[in-house]
Amino acid sequence: MQFKFDAKQEFQLQAIASIVGLFEGQPRIEVEVATAALGPVPAVPNRLDLDEEQLIHNLHQVQAGNGLPLDEALESVAEAIDTVTGRLTARFPNYSVEMETGTGKTYVYVRTALELYQRYGMRKFIVVVPSVAIREGVLKTLQITEDHLRALYQNPPYRYYVYDSANITQVRQFALSNGVEIMVMTLASFNKAANIILQTTDRLQGETPIHLVQATRPILILDEPQNMESEKSIRALASLHPLFALRYSATHRNPYNLVYRLTPYEAYRQGLVKRIEVAGVEEVDSENVPLIRVESIQSQKKTVTARLAIHRQMKEGTVKETTVTVKPGENLEARANRGDYAPFTVDEISPGGGYVRFTNGLELGLGEATGTARDALWEAQIRFAVEEHFLKQRRRMAQGIKVLSLFFVDRVDNYALADGTIRLLFHRCFREVSAQHRDLCASLWGSEEVDPEKVQASYFAHRRTRSGDTVYEDSKTGESQRDKEVYDLIMRDKERLLSFEEPVAFIFSHSALREGWDNPNVFQICTLNQTASEVKKRQEIGRGVRLAVDENGERIHDERINVLTVVANESYERYVARLQTEYAEDYSAPDQAPPPSCAGDGRSARSSRNSGTASSTGPATVSRLTAKRSSPTWWPNWTMRRSGTRASRSSRARSR
Numbered sequence: 001m002q003f004k005f006d007a008k009q010e011f012q013l014q015a016i017a018s019i020v021g022l023f024e025g026q027p028r029i030e031v032e033v034a035t036a037a038l039g040p041v042p043a044v045p046n047r048l049d050l051d052e053e054q055l056i057h058n059l060h061q062v063q064a065g066n067g068l069p070l071d072e073a074l075e076s077v078a079e080a081i082d083t084v085t086g087r088l089t090a091r092f093p094n095y096s097v098e099m100e101t102g103t104g105k106t107y108v109y110v111r112t113a114l115e116l117y118q119r120y121g122m123r124k125f126i127v128v129v130p131s132v133a134i135r136e137g138v139l140k141t142l143q144i145t146e147d148h149l150r151a152l153y154q155n156p157p158y159r160y161y162v163y164d165s166a167n168i169t170q171v172r173q174f175a176l177s178n179g180v181e182i183m184v185m186t187l188a189s190f191n192k193a194a195n196i197i198l199q200t201t202d203r204l205q206g207e208t209p210i211h212l213v214q215a216t217r218p219i220l221i222l223d224e225p226q227n228m229e230s231e232k233s234i235r236a237l238a239s240l241h242p243l244f245a246l247r248y249s250a251t252h253r254n255p256y257n258l259v260y261r262l263t264p265y266e267a268y269r270q271g272l273v274k275r276i277e278v279a280g281v282e283e284v285d286s287e288n289v290p291l292i293r294v295e296s297i298q299s300q301k302k303t304v305t306a307r308l309a310i311h312r313q314m315k316e317g318t319v320k321e322t323t324v325t326v327k328p329g330e331n332l333e334a335r336a337n338r339g340d341y342a343p344f345t346v347d348e349i350s351p352g353g354g355y356v357r358f359t360n361g362l363e364l365g366l367g368e369a370t371g372t373a374r375d376a377l378w379e380a381q382i383r384f385a386v387e388e389h390f391l392k393q394r395r396r397m398a399q400g401i402k403v404l405s406l407f408f409v410d411r412v413d414n415y416a417l418a419d420g421t422i423r424l425l426f427h428r429c430f431r432e433v434s435a436q437h438r439d440l441c442a443s444l445w446g447s448e449e450v451d452p453e454k455v456q457a458s459y460f461a462h463r464r465t466r467s468g469d470t471v472y473e474d475s476k477t478g479e480s481q482r483d484k485e486v487y488d489l490i491m492r493d494k495e496r497l498l499s500f501e502e503p504v505a506f507i508f509s510h511s512a513l514r515e516g517w518d519n520p521n522v523f524q525i526c527t528l529n530q531t532a533s534e535v536k537k538r539q540e541i542g543r544g545v546r547l548a549v550d551e552n553g554e555r556i557h558d559e560r561i562n563v564l565t566v567v568a569n570e571s572y573e574r575y576v577a578r579l580q581t582e583y584a585e586d587y588s589a590p591d592q593a594p595p596p597s598c599a600g601d602g603r604s605a606r607s608s609r610n611s612g613t614a615s616s617t618g619p620a621t622v623s624r625l626t627a628k629r630s631s632p633t634w635w636p637n638w639t640m641r642r643s644g645t646r647a648s649r650s651s652r653a654r655s656r
Helices: 010-023 052-065 105-120 132-152 169-176 209-215 231-238 264-269 332-336 374-399 421-434 438-445 481-492 537-541 572-587
Strands: 036-038 041-043 076-083 086-099 124-129 158-162 180-186 219-223 244-249 258-262 275-279 281-284 292-300 303-313 319-326 346-350 355-358 363-365 404-408 456-459 462-464 470-472 506-509 522-527 563-567 605-608 637-642 645-650
Touching: 010 052, 010 086, 010 105, 010 258, 041 169, 041 209, 052 258, 076 209, 076 231, 086 105, 105 132, 105 158, 105 180, 105 219, 105 244, 124 132, 132 158, 132 180, 169 180, 169 209, 275 572, 292 355, 292 363, 303 332, 303 346, 319 332, 374 404, 374 421, 374 438, 374 522, 374 563, 421 506, 522 537, 537 563, 537 572
Parallel strands: 086 244, 086 258, 124 180, 124 219, 158 180, 219 244, 275 563, 281 605, 404 506, 404 522, 456 506, 522 563
Antiparallel strands: 036 041, 076 086, 292 303, 303 319, 346 355, 355 363, 462 470, 637 645
């Protein structure tokens, strides 16, 4: 497979033109003019001849043209830095482009770099990323767009590569080249005094690598800059002595001089991303059981508190879910105004362990709730996601579209270990569901009975040991050939992952894939983790909102096909409310994206704490048979129902 790219998408061209227009009036700098010695360090640098008044005028022209508020001044960063000629103040303007996830921002900024070269002769670019996963995503985009861009721009002289401290001579090449240089760097590679780029080295005849970089006055392209807002990060960026910085994200924390915005609503309205539907866990008829759900844990100085969701009895006699903040030693009866909570006195709140323990022995982890059997809930979610996967794959075969499903796990050990709960539950659900689709299994994998290990892969955060080995966090060893194959498949070989010849269709991750990685054919995202304190929901669903492609790499624009199903571990209403809150926080208006629909004509997973049996009609349900308020042990029966069919399994919750 080879991805196909459309060079004429209006929203992308507008984003590119917005940056190019910022420098209207700048003459094109040719190589023979630009080559000069900056201090004792020779380089072919970028150059900008416009003064601040001209830059502000251009900024206002671009902002007005895009219907954005006009900034009164250039948002610049100024920091004292060390250079080859001594200490000076590096001051550089910043410009922001905001594009919804899945609309091609990496493609846009690579084309923008080539446009700046073609129009103004700017040729030294550094793409700064906050993580290895994002770095690999950028590198992959550079690779798969190379033929397309060379044809589009008549084979411009450009090279791209990842900065490698073991190959420090590439920095000299970056400085002296008269072509377009695009160097991709992680922030961690130059934000500490111990970094090799900051050290004088014999490999560069006694020069300091960062001085070569500074001499080029590079243009910084910041990918996900909201992760580079600390004082330390800003100092590190300034140390490169950039000409200016271009900031690209869907979720800017500080939108310096915003020049282009493609909101989630506009992306949805224009059909640029998938529609989102949510299958959630809904709790019904549970007012007589004391709900306790751990929303968050805070530690400030000597005070440790937890925010708990409880059922509070209101003055008019109704029961309403309410969030309260509690400390150790506090009893919940008075806070809830209900005697059912009398047995629950907070014994310990552990920020490090991420749990709240009560004096009656009940212990709840962050995001967990009373009356919820975690393993049974996971099984219901996994089964729902696997069923959706098979149903969608059956419908998509005619279009030549391979379906992928992404699972976010709560802890790496729950999947990575051979006896990990999530791994075993997936194996069980896959075997039982695939038995109902033997013909499809034969078409996809060449056999009616398929080993679950064959169709799954995982990628987790990793680190390097002093000896240079890569260790995957909490995985078994991180040293096996299988780990390397999985890393290459997920992070570096999207084409193979989208091919029917590749058996892997189910991907598991913790947080390493939350940014920087996506795949157009992710049609299901199953959230087995708790996103409230770790990852924004927008980041999670962003892994699957890109429009699908077929086996020839052609983009699919049929909105009936482009639907992303999120199998959430909370109610549809609660999930959507939190997602809309994130939109409101990011855009100061909750209507910047339409709320997701409920998956499959109201299908959801419901938890009924008191009913003895599941409803025989309506949406998919999860029903718990009994609840013992006097004991932290429950016996649940979770039932998934779809279109009148039912598959149920009883399991016993772990006793704490």
